[in-house]
Amino acid sequence: MKIAFTTKGTGWETMMDPRFGRTEYILVYDEENESFNDFDNRDTTNEAHGAGPRTAQKLFELNPDILITGNGPGGNAARVLEQAGIEIFTGAREMTVKQAFEAYKAAKLEQFNNS
Amino acid sequence: MDIAIASGKGGTGKTTLATNLASYLAEKDKVVLVDLDVEEPNSGLFINGEIVHEMDKFKMIPVWNKDCSLCGLCQEVCNYNAVLHLGVHIMVFSELCHSCYACSELCPDSALPMKPKKMGRLKHLQHGKLSFVESRLEIGQEQAVPLISQTKKYINENFYQEIIRIYDSPPGTSCPVIEAVKDVDYVILVTEPTPFGLHDLKLTVEMIRKLDKRYGVVINRFGIGDEGVSTYCREENIAVLAKIPNRRAIAELYSRGELVYKHFNDVKEQLDLIIRSFDQLVVGESV
Numbered sequence: 001m002k003i004a005f006t007t008k009g010t011g012w013e014t015m016m017d018p019r020f021g022r023t024e025y026i027l028v029y030d031e032e033n034e035s036f037n038d039f040d041n042r043d044t045t046n047e048a049h050g051a052g053p054r055t056a057q058k059l060f061e062l063n064p065d066i067l068i069t070g071n072g073p074g075g076n077a078a079r080v081l082e083q084a085g086i087e088i089f090t091g092a093r094e095m096t097v098k099q100a101f102e103a104y105k106a107a108k109l110e111q112f113n114n115s
Numbered sequence: 116m117d118i119a120i121a122s123g124k125g126g127t128g129k130t131t132l133a134t135n136l137a138s139y140l141a142e143k144d145k146v147v148l149v150d151l152d153v154e155e156p157n158s159g160l161f162i163n164g165e166i167v168h169e170m171d172k173f174k175m176i177p178v179w180n181k182d183c184s185l186c187g188l189c190q191e192v193c194n195y196n197a198v199l200h201l202g203v204h205i206m207v208f209s210e211l212c213h214s215c216y217a218c219s220e221l222c223p224d225s226a227l228p229m230k231p232k233k234m235g236r237l238k239h240l241q242h243g244k245l246s247f248v249e250s251r252l253e254i255g256q257e258q259a260v261p262l263i264s265q266t267k268k269y270i271n272e273n274f275y276q277e278i279i280r281i282y283d284s285p286p287g288t289s290c291p292v293i294e295a296v297k298d299v300d301y302v303i304l305v306t307e308p309t310p311f312g313l314h315d316l317k318l319t320v321e322m323i324r325k326l327d328k329r330y331g332v333v334i335n336r337f338g339i340g341d342e343g344v345s346t347y348c349r350e351e352n353i354a355v356l357a358k359i360p361n362r363r364a365i366a367e368l369y370s371r372g373e374l375v376y377k378h379f380n381d382v383k384e385q386l387d388l389i390i391r392s393f394d395q396l397v398v399g400e401s402v
Contacts, residue, residue: 050196050211057199076208
C-alpha cells in the first residue's frame with residue numbers, strides 16, 4: 001500500500017501541511033519496502049489559480065492508494081483525485097507525519113467524500 | 116471621452132460617485148454609465164430605465180472530444196492549470212480557462228474544439244439622456260476579465276466615443292480593474308480619508324502609474340479619519356478633484372437607492388468641480 005501525505009518537509013518527524021493544493025511537499029510512503037519518496041511542491045506558490053488541480057495531477061502521477069491531508073482538497077482537485085481512484089483522509093493537522101500515520105491506522109481520521 | 120471610477124479599497128463610494136455624476140451630466144448631455152464590477156454590479160439599483168437590450172454573454176472553452184493520442188501537449192501549454200492530462204483522460208476546468216485557445220490550436224489531433232459557455236448577462240437600459248449598461252457574472256464563474264472585455268466591446272460598438280462614457284470599475288488592483296481602466300482617458304480614484312483608505316489608494320496609484328493613465332482623486336466621506344490622504348496627494352502632486360462630505364443623510368439616501376446630488380447642493384457643487392476638470396482635460400488634449 002502506498003500512502004501520500006501533504007507535509008512541510010521530509011521524514012517521519014516533519015509536520016503535516018494542512019493545505020492540499022499549496023502543500024509544500026508530498027511524501028509517499030511505501031509500506032511494502034518501508035521507504036519514502038518525496039516531491040517538492042513549493043513552486044505552486046507562483047500559481048495565482050489552479051494550484052489544487054495541479055497538485056492533484058502530481059498525485060495522479062505518483063499513484064498512491066491513499067492520501068492523508070489536513071483540510072481536504074477543493075472541488076476541482078477532488079474531481080481529479082476521484083478520477084485517480086485515491087482514497088482521501090482528512091483532519092491530519094498540527095501533527096507530525098508519524099502521528100498522522102498512527103491516527104490513520106487507529107481510524108481517527110475522517111474519510112473525505114466529494115459528493 | 117472614457118472615464119473610469121476606481122478605488123483600491125471597496126466601499127469608498129465608486130458607485131455613489133458614478134451614478135450621481137452620470138445622472139447629473141445626463142440632465143444636459145447624452146451620457147453612458149457602464150457597470151464593469153461584474154462580480155457584484157450595483158449601479159443599476161440607482162437607475163430606473165427602460166430595457167433596450169438584454170443578451171447572454173459567452174466565453175469559449177475547450178471541450179475534449181476523446182478522439183486523441185493523449186500526448187499531453189494541452190496540459191503543457193496551459194498556463195492556468197485548466198487542462199489536465201490524467202492517464203487516459205483529458206480534464207478541462209472551464210472556470211480556470213482564460214480562453215487563450217493554445218491547447219485547442221496546438222492539439223495535433225484537433226481533439227479540443229472551442230465551444231461557447233455562458234458566463235454572464237448584459238443589460239442595456241435607457242433613462243432620458245442616460246444610457247446604462249451592466250454585465251453580471253453567472254454564479255460559479257471565476258473569471259471577470261472576459262465579461263468586462265466583452266462589455267467594453269458592446270459599448271464601443273453601440274456608443275460614439277465623443278459622448279462621456281463613465282465606467283464604474285471593480286475594486287482592488289488586480290486583473291479585473293486593470294481590464295476596466297486600461298483603455299480609458301481618465302481615471303477617478305475614490306478614497307476615504309482614513310489610514311485604510313490611504314493604504315489602498317497608494318497601491319492603486321502605483322497601478323495607474325504603471326498603466327500611464329491620467330488620474331485624479333476624489334475624497335469621499337471627507338471629515339472623518341485624518342490628514343493622511345490630503346498630505347499624500349499634496350506630496351505626490353496628485354490632483355484632488357473634489358471632497359464629498361461625510362454625512363449620515365447621504366448614507367441614508369444611498370441605502371434607499373436615491374441619488375444624493377438631488378438633495379444636497381454642496382454635493383452638486385463637488386460634482387461641478389469634477390466636471391470642470393474634465394473640460395480642462397479636453398482643452399489640454401487639443402493643445
